[in-house]
Each structure stands twice: as structure tokens, then as C-alpha cells.
Amino acid sequence: MTDVLAMAGEQVLAAARIAWPGTAVEPGPVTPSVTSYVQQVDIDGRRLYAKTSLCGVSLVSVLRGACGDLDAVRARQAAYLASPGSLMEREAAQLQTLAGPAGLGTVSLAGYAHGVLFTEPVTGPTLADLIEAEPGRTRELLALVVRDVAEGLARDGVAEAVGRAPIRERGIVGTFARKFNGLSGPAYLRQTGHAETLDTVVTRLRRARRVPPSPGRAVVFGDLKPEHAAFPADGGRPVYLDPGLMHGHAVVDTAKLVSRLVLGLIARPPAAVTVPVLAGLDSFVRASASYLPAEERSAWLKDLVVLVLMDTLNILSTYLTAPADLPLSAHAAGVRTRARAVVELLDRATAPFLTVGDGTSLWRLYLTSVRKAVSG
Secondary structure, rough: HHHHHHHHHHHHHHHHHHHHHOEEEEEEEOOOOOEEEEEEEOOOOEEEEEOOOOOOOOHHHHHHHOOOOOHHHHHHHHHHHOOOOHHHHHHHHHHHHOOOOOOOOEOEEEEEEEEEEEEEOOOOEEEEHHHHOOHHHHHHHHHHHHHHHHHHOOOEEEEEEEOOOOHHHHHHHHHHHHOOOOOOOOHHHOOOOOHHHHHHHHHHHHHHHHOOOOOOOOOOOOOOOHHHHHHHOOOOOOOOOOOEEEOOOOOHHHHHHHHHHHHHHHOOOHHHHHHHHHHHHHHHHHHHHHHHHHHHHHHHHHHHHHHHHHHHHHHHHHHHHHOOOOOOOHHHHHHHHHHHHHHHHHHHHHHHHHHHOOOHHHHHHHHHHHHHHHHH
8 A cells, every 4th residue: 555655646746846847846744535645745835735546546446456456556557647538637627617617716726747636725614614613504504505506517618618528437326336336346345344234225225216307418516525615714705626527417416415414423423513404404405405396306305315325325335445554534534433323324214215205205214314323
């Protein structure tokens, strides 16, 4: 593992010297991540974040040996970087789309070279921070972010730009299909330590999955997590980072927000905020569905619950299969520590899928399962 991370660090420094020739480049601390390699770098006194993708798959997958030994990883990474459309190249294009035709606040792109994306630091609390500090504003804050993103992504020129450089790798359904396919899925689940229960959960989710109505040319953020929206200290509009823009149905963005907000409560449940946060979350979701006719509302809520649980399983399995000595964020470490509670949540919340078809009931049962997981 150390050799792979050292290789990634070398790539970051080499890319920085290509992007800023003749400058003093100093490596900084590595930011814990299970998906990409992220490291701070100092360019003549200017602090930046550098991010690179290894072989186009998650960092945990590479460290688990999915791409072979170090020599194989080096060869595969060289081929990946030589091919057009690497993940970081597309993310650089998407940051420009967010700042350009979408007109959204976004992290500033400092440069891109040799498969490495360089961005300016973002200051101010994240959406997750604000909700923890002001739990009574949960509904308001979630609605603000979802509305802001949806309005920006609906603007002229966004769909065309995203069509040229989509990031489908961060989609919930696509990730679920890759992880839990019929060939390697069972072996992968065994590595989590909870294979028996999670295998049943996968089967239920697969049977319950329904393709949401065609979105036409609608664009979704794709990776809209509470930590991917920051609020500048000067009171300006939200700033978004780590986009995964693709064509899809808007319920996807709401699902990832719900999934990750709930996991944050389970990982580090501050008792004083749990009740108002869940009340605000429930109010936000019900308000989002209230504009739909009754039949569509039920279908939307069912799609939401299924996608929320898919995403929860996707990231839980990543955390549980990460090498024990890989540094994790506080959130990831907390989820892994309370993995049993998350597994039980997945089991309880998917159990009604075969007998309950009404989306409103499924949402209510999901929230009941969440309350047990947070308090257990």
C-alpha cells in the first residue's frame, strides 16, 4: 500500500512541476480519501489541493489489489493517463461548466496537468457543518442547496457541456451494479464481514429497483453530498466541489444527500441534533414530493428510498473493505466503527420491499429504521 501511495505522490509532484515550471513545489499532508488520492501541495507559497485518480477506479480498489501488483498498477496508470477523458480531466471540465454556463459557485480550478487536478482551498462551513450547528434549519438548508443546484444545471449550455464529459462513475445505480454483479459481488461482500445479511440486502434492492422516468436532457450533480457544498464565511452563495455531472433524474441528488446526512448522524450522533435533523429531513422530503400527483409522488418516494439504500450500501462496503492502515476521514472511521448499526438499518429498511409498494409507507419505514440505527 505504501508503494502505491508513494507512486501517486510522485505523480502529483511531477504534474505540479509541469503546470508551474521553475517554481518551488513542496508536498503537503495527504487528505484521507477512499476514492481518489488527494494531497496538499505548496507552489511558491500558494497552498493548493491536488487530486488524482489511480487507474480510473477507487483508491480502495487499487489498494485491495484489483489492478494487480505495483508494476501492474504503474503500467495501467500510464495507459490510463495516456488515454483521453481521464476522470480528473473530465472533472476539470465540469468545474468550468459549473462556473460558466451553470453560473454556480464552485471551487476555483487552479490547473490541470498529467492526470492531476489542482484546486484552491474552500473556506467556510459545509452543509453538514451548518446542519449540525443549526439543526432547526435542516429543511431550509437542504432545500436551498437542491434548488440552487437544480436551477444552475437547468441553464442553457449545461446539458451540452455535460454530454461531452459526463462522470457516470459516481452514479448510485452504476456503482451498485459494478460492485454487486453476479461474478465478483459475492466475493466482495465476504470482505465486508457482513456477507450473509448484505447478500440479502443486495437481492432485495435489485428486485425493487425501478428505472425512474426518463429525464430527457436533465442534468444532475451526481455526487451531491453534505460535505460537497460549502458556505463562504462572507455569506455568499454556496460553493460546490467534486462534481459528478451526468444526465439523470433529479431524485438522484436528493437520494445522495439523504443517504450521507443519515450516515453522518449514525457515525457521530450528537444526541441534541438528531431529532430536529430527522424532523427537518422528513419535512424536506415530503415537501419535495408534495408537488407531484399522488401516483407519481408514491413512485418518487419509492425511487428515493431504493436509491438512498443503494448509496448507503455502496459507501459502507467501500469503508469496510479499505485496508486497515489506510487513513480514513472522521466520517468514514465513524461509519466503519458503527457498521453493525448500518447493516441492521439496511436489513430493516429493505425487508418491506416485497410486501409494501407504496412509496410514502416505505419512506416512513426507512425513517423508523434510521431512528433505531442512530439511537442503538
